[in-house]
Amino acid sequence: MKLRSATQFTAAAFALAVLAFAAPPAVSADKVDPVADEKAFKKFFYDKFPKLKPEDFVNGPYSMDADLYKQWQDKEQFPPYEFSLELGKEMFSKPFKNGKTYGDCFPNQGIGIRQDYPTFDEKEGKVITLELALNRCREANGEPAFSYVRDEMAALTAYMAFTSRGKPFNIKVPNDPRALAAYENGKEYFYTRRGQLNFSCATCHVQSPGERVRTEVLAPALGIVNAMPIYRSEWNGMGTTSRRFTTCNSQIRGVPLTPQDDEYRNVEYYLSYVSNGLPISGPGARP
């Protein structure tokens, strides 16, 4: 009996040891590897839509549906974001009360730099989006911050995106544990189900791009932020990235966070990074 127990114990211990060596080390699942993520992310979408060229993904639903594509081509003759673009250009060049301009807050006077945002601020240890940088610029120059979801912010970002059209996203995640954590938190936010409908961002934009939700064709996550800000017919106006994130949350019956909370900044960082190399197409227009 004793011998039998000892044999069973040894066999069990051996089996456990084999399992322990056979299983991949736990750390590999948790290792933050943005380069591998970007590669896998792009491969997923390129395999899912083999007929599309990489740069087509920045056109969202228009690349997924032939009829929508034709409508969009017609719409681009007189784009609905044009008024916002003009307003943004005017606002951008108008000096603040202290005589300085937005351009003074950015590299290259703010022209052709949208593709570098969000960026990671090593002093602060946090992600800085373009919308946040614009409001910080205002506040540093004695001006009140704009709402992150209203027309003024959309106009400013529309103009800055326009000056970067065609330039590839160039988001950097430095080898800094805080930057890697922000990136990973953004990824977690993107894939986490929330709201009473139990949807994650990925439910629509990874699992179902090209499919319809009611009358809308869902855009692929790859390249989705390249077109921001966007004019949406549904909104009858312009929308910032902040507006897009908060309305997505409401639509799945989740209470939105405050615009530019860490979660939103981080998810924009993640989504922009995995779209590196794809051209800026903003401002965009969507149904």
Next chain:
Amino acid sequence: MRITTLTSIAALLLGATSALAAGEDDYKAAVAAAEAANKQAASLRNQWTTTASTLAAAKKFADGGDFDKATASAKEAEALAKASIFQATSEKERWRDLEIR
């Protein structure tokens, strides 16, 4: 046998009556539980809009003096808040199931 049956029926009726006739105290207890659960959901950054709207409905019923409906709505709001807590907690690990690798 007959006495046992009658006792059981009476107990059931009493239970049903007390469940149907919720008073202000029942409502206050139910709404406090719902608000506590919703506060926990907020700390997990995962409140649901339906929890808030169901709580608002409960308060409206209570303002109109209908504590039966107010209590029922408050209990529903608590259930919704608890579901959002469960979602946030389980998603801490489950999000990786959706990840593109």
